[in-house]
Amino acid sequence: MNSYYENKLTTNEEKALLDELLAKENLTPKDRMAIPVQEMPVQDPDARIHTMSEVALGYTKTQAQLEALRCLQCKTAPCIKGCPVNINIPAFIAKIAHDDIQGAAAIIRETNLLPAICGRVCPQEKQCQEPCTLGKSLKDVGKAVQIGRLERYVADRERAQGIIALPDIAPPTGKKVAIVGSGPAGLTVAADVRRNGHEVVVFEAFQKGGGVMVYGIPEFRLPKAIVQEEISKLEKMGVRFEYNTLIGKTRPLMALFDEDGFDAVFLGVGAGLPKFMNIPGENLVGVFSANEYLTRANLMRAWDTGRAATPLFPSKRVAVLGGGNVAMDAARMAKRLGAEEVHVVYRRTRDEMPARAEEVAHAFEEGILFDFLSNPIEILGNEAGMVTGLRLLRYSLGEPDASGRRSPVPIPGSEHDEIFDTVIVALGNESNPLLARTTPELAVDKHGHIIVDEEQRTSIEGVWAGGDIVLGAATVILAMGEGRRAAASINRFLAEH
Amino acid sequence: MNKIIAKERLSEEVYKIVVHAPWIAKERKAGQFVIVQRDIDYGERIPLTIADADAQAGTITLIFQTVGESTHRLAELEKGDSIQAVLGPLGNPTHIEQFGWVVGVGGGIGAAPLYPIAQAMKQAGNRLTIILGARTKELLIMEEEMRAVADELILVTDDGSYGTKALVTEPLKTLCERSPAPDLVVAIGPPIMMKFCAATTKPFNVPTLASLNTIMIDGTGMCGGCRVTVGGNTKFVCVDGPEFDAHQVDWDNMLKRLSTYKNLEAQHHALYHEEACKLNAAIQEAEKHAGL
Ligand SMILES: Cc1cc2nc3c(=O)[nH]c(=O)nc-3n(C[C@H](O)[C@H](O)[C@H](O)COP(=O)(O)OP(=O)(O)OC[C@H]3O[C@@H](n4cnc5c(N)ncnc54)[C@H](O)[C@@H]3O)c2cc1C
Ligand SMILES: Cc1cc2nc3c(=O)[nH]c(=O)nc-3n(C[C@H](O)[C@H](O)[C@H](O)COP(=O)(O)OP(=O)(O)OC[C@H]3O[C@@H](n4cnc5c(N)ncnc54)[C@H](O)[C@@H]3O)c2cc1C
Ligand code: SF4
Ligand code: SF4
Ligand code: FES
Numbered sequence: 022m023n024s025y026y027e028n029k030l031t032t033n034e035e036k037a038l039l040d041e042l043l044a045k046e047n048l049t050p051k052d053r054m055a056i057p058v059q060e061m062p063v064q065d066p067d068a069r070i071h072t073m074s075e076v077a078l079g080y081t082k083t084q085a086q087l088e089a090l091r092c093l094q095c096k097t098a099p100c101i102k103g104c105p106v107n108i109n110i111p112a113f114i115a116k117i118a119h120d121d122i123q124g125a126a127a128i129i130r131e132t133n134l135l136p137a138i139c140g141r142v143c144p145q146e147k148q149c150q151e152p153c154t155l156g157k158s159l160k161d162v163g164k165a166v167q168i169g170r171l172e173r174y175v176a177d178r179e180r181a182q183g184i185i186a187l188p189d190i191a192p193p194t195g196k197k198v199a200i201v202g203s204g205p206a207g208l209t210v211a212a213d214v215r216r217n218g219h220e221v222v223v224f225e226a227f228q229k230g231g232g233v234m235v236y237g238i239p240e241f242r243l244p245k246a247i248v249q250e251e252i253s254k255l256e257k258m259g260v261r262f263e264y265n266t267l268i269g270k271t272r273p274l275m276a277l278f279d280e281d282g283f284d285a286v287f288l289g290v291g292a293g294l295p296k297f298m299n300i301p302g303e304n305l306v307g308v309f310s311a312n313e314y315l316t317r318a319n320l321m322r323a324w325d326t327g328r329a330a331t332p333l334f335p336s337k338r339v340a341v342l343g344g345g346n347v348a349m350d351a352a353r354m355a356k357r358l359g360a361e362e363v364h365v366v367y368r369r370t371r372d373e374m375p376a377r378a379e380e381v382a383h384a385f386e387e388g389i390l391f392d393f394l395s396n397p398i399e400i401l402g403n404e405a406g407m408v409t410g411l412r413l414l415r416y417s418l419g420e421p422d423a424s425g426r427r428s429p430v431p432i433p434g435s436e437h438d439e440i441f442d443t444v445i446v447a448l449g450n451e452s453n454p455l456l457a458r459t460t461p462e463l464a465v466d467k468h469g470h471i472i473v474d475e476e477q478r479t480s481i482e483g484v485w486a487g488g489d490i491v492l493g494a495a496t497v498i499l500a501m502g503e504g505r506r507a508a509a510s511i512n513r514f515l516a517e518h
Numbered sequence: 519m520n521k522i523i524a525k526e527r528l529s530e531e532v533y534k535i536v537v538h539a540p541w542i543a544k545e546r547k548a549g550q551f552v553i554v555q556r557d558i559d560y561g562e563r564i565p566l567t568i569a570d571a572d573a574q575a576g577t578i579t580l581i582f583q584t585v586g587e588s589t590h591r592l593a594e595l596e597k598g599d600s601i602q603a604v605l606g607p608l609g610n611p612t613h614i615e616q617f618g619w620v621v622g623v624g625g626g627i628g629a630a631p632l633y634p635i636a637q638a639m640k641q642a643g644n645r646l647t648i649i650l651g652a653r654t655k656e657l658l659i660m661e662e663e664m665r666a667v668a669d670e671l672i673l674v675t676d677d678g679s680y681g682t683k684a685l686v687t688e689p690l691k692t693l694c695e696r697s698p699a700p701d702l703v704v705a706i707g708p709p710i711m712m713k714f715c716a717a718t719t720k721p722f723n724v725p726t727l728a729s730l731n732t733i734m735i736d737g738t739g740m741c742g743g744c745r746v747t748v749g750g751n752t753k754f755v756c757v758d759g760p761e762f763d764a765h766q767v768d769w770d771n772m773l774k775r776l777s778t779y780k781n782l783e784a785q786h787h788a789l790y791h792e793e794a795c796k797l798n799a800a801i802q803e804a805e806k807h808a809g810l
Binding site: 226227228229264265266267270271272273291292293294295297299303304305306307309310312313316317321322325328329330331332334405406407453454455 | 560561604605606
């Protein structure tokens with residue numbers, strides 16, 4: 022088995038080590054560097070592939086304190102620059118070392134509204150943990166301070182203690198703000214704008230809030246109760262949610278101003294149509310976009326076959342095309358839904374995969390098979406129009422391309438067929454065309470992404486946008502960061518108008 | 519939550535409900551649909567065409583046939599009950615203009631979505647012929663409504679129990695043979711019917727629209743589940759449709775994709791009936807005990 026972690030201590034050893042360290046007056050960098058990286062307790066792979074419950078179980082208090090003591094408290098704190106919302110990382114970590122959870126939570130909340138979520142889903146090894154001095158000194162990014170895990174620990178402890186710290190809300194201003202979409206971008210704007218005393222209504226097309234965090238990212242990676250809690254918190258702050266409302270269709274965008282009396286609108290509508298490869302056989306029965314597959318399983322709860330009305334396609338041998346988080350989620354979901362063999366088919370190798378390192382490691386542990394350096398040229402089917410397999414080409418890695426990754430080069434004559442009954446396409450999304458089509462005034466670029474300025478303002482006065490609809494498929498924390506910037510600008514605008 | 523204001527059983531398998539949905543009633547245009555979900559936790563999202571609407575009263579009319587579990591469950595709701603989620607109006611409105619002579623073909627439940635299009639075409643000044651077809655008399659709906667808008671109404675049933683014994687393609691062919699031929703045919707019904715309507719009008723080069731009823735999840739262009747092949751390209755019915763040039767649609771592929779969950783749905787359907795039977799037995803038992 023391929024393990025991502027090293028230096029596992031027993032619980033007693035951990036405790037003894039922590040006591041010893043806490044007894045010292047001053048910890049030298051050498052002391053700190055000698056503390057092993059704290060492994061995240063996880064459900065046993067053989068057991069977890071039969072359940073939807075969360076894989077990573079969270080640090081114990083001892084582990085969290087040990088991990089916190091690893092932080093060198095660098096004066097320059099390069100980790101802060103690595104975090105898209107610039108959390109004061111050494112400061113909150115120092116609080117954990119002294120078991121001051123509320124203190125740590127307060128520091129995190131200065132800049133991050135969704136720590137329980139970011140701690141779980143941020144690609145830390147590419148963000149805050151990438152420049153970490155400790156990881157650099159130990160010459161392994163995997164040995165950086167486990168900032169994300171610590172952040173999650175703080176948020177979970179806070180929640181477990183039942184402390185729901187609602188921010189202060191300024192007196193009513195009489196101004197109204199509409200938020201379109203309830204993904205991380207929309208939820209962030211809702212919180213920040215509501216705090217300034219404005220009335221806030223969130224319009225969401227689906228029957229539930231949270232965006233990709235509820236319909237895309239599976240329960241076993243991000244429990245839906247956590248997202249729901251964030252939404253409840255906003256409701257308690259006085260934010261109103263209007264579900265089953267598709268702005269651009271149910272209400273034209275401009276009617277929000279002209280008829281409904283909103284003073285500002287934020288568009289956080291997320292990515293859109295799934296990309297396909299344009300190879301023969303893509304519309305065969307048994308070919309799904311990852312979005313469809315995951316939405317059926319997550320939002321529609323199709324895995325709960327006794328109760329859910331939404332059906333799932335019965336699969337034995339599944340091929341997932343792609344190498345990002347979406348591909349990992351689809352592959353691991355397929356495994357949990359009973360597929361006997363799940364293959365991830367990816368053009369490059371493990372090193373180039375854009376997915377979070379932890380998800381890739383978990384996928385390996387769960388017995389997902391990786392067909393690296395191969396790519397389909399055709400999806401094969403039978404007369405009934407059902408998928409029967411893939412025709413694949415083998416690749417080798419050539420020179421680095423513009424993204425710095427070595428680009429795959431097909432090996433001539435390497436065609437070969439593999440048997441599959443299901444193909445899940447996880448190659449990213451185009452942008453959702455709906456708003457742009459129904460609102461010609463809204464300027465979009467050639468990819469359909471909404472064009473914004475440095476304050477997230479769109480071409481229409483009073484309309485801001487952020488998240489995946491601006492960035493293309495990005496991350497939860499980047500969507501949140503854009504939301505914060507937009508909210509600040511909206512608050513300024515409303516103060517002046 | 520959307521309240522059911524009125525409910526009517528049009529035939530053995532067909533129901534008409536009037537649902538409170540003021541925004542949708544205001545915005546909808548002919549050819550658009552909604553996605554209905556009886557229960558937001560475990561319910562399926564099912565697309566249904568808006569058969570009529572009253573912007574003043576803030577209501578929309580849905581006409582649906584009970585084919586599987588979700589439509590059966592929807593049919594259980596009575597006047598005064600609520601549907602937990604109704605999303606819409608979705609899809610592009612039908613392109614309405616004065617074409618000249620328009621022929622509408624409604625097969626079975628397809629008569630319902632055809633009705634608002636027929637109304638709009640008539641209003642735009644078209645001469646309107648409507649062909650309504652069904653397996654049997656019981657399943658033929660919207661006759662009165664269509665008679666009120668159409669210049670000419672042709673009724674056919676597969677078994678000859680009402681109107682002429684024929685498939686809709688037979689009168690359609692006869693109309694295409696007239697000179698001049700129809701300027702536009704709009705066919706809505708079971709995919710197999712639309713496929714054969716397309717095949718019928720093709721040799722006459724009569725422009726033909728079909729409204730596709732694929733499987734859907736979100737209906738907003740996110741999941742890709744509704745995709746079809748049109749003119750060799752992949753299109754998404756919920757954002758690019760639901761109407762397409764019937765001569766360009768890859769019908770065989772669409773028919774196969776519609777059968778994706780066939781076995782599972784059949785099982786669900788059977789389970790549903792088993793449950794309903796058990797429930798009935800339990801009710802009878804209870805009534806016996808209560809001495810009713
Ligand atoms: C399977 C999967 C796994 C991922 N894993 C990770 C991960 O591990 N880490 C990470 O950081 N990122 C991950 N991402 C990416 C991340 O989820 C997104 O970048 C992020 O959610 C984008 O946020 P957003 O607020 O822009 O939009 P979204 O989360 O997409 O939310 C947009 C919301 O707007 C609604 N909406 C759309 N149009 C309208 C309209 N016209 N009117 C009303 N409502 C509308 C949608 O229904 C949706 O709920 C993953 C994405 C997917 C699909
Ligand atoms: C844009 C659009 C508009 C529609 N308008 C109407 C309408 O106005 N009235 C109406 O009665 N129906 C309409 N339909 C079809 C309706 O959505 C389906 O009948 C419904 O989803 C079936 O759900 P179910 O769970 O009851 O049946 P299921 O158990 O899902 O299916 C039962 C049987 O019906 C077949 N089936 C499943 N889905 C569809 C489908 N989408 N179209 C055709 N056959 C299907 C299956 O192959 C299966 O054999 C529309 C579909 C679309 C896409
Ligand atoms: S928000 Fe994300 S990037 Fe920032 S510190 Fe937390 S885990 Fe790291
Ligand atoms: S860079 Fe690493 S070691 Fe330095 S302060 Fe940040 S987390 Fe701590
Ligand atoms: S129904 Fe999901 S993209 Fe059309």
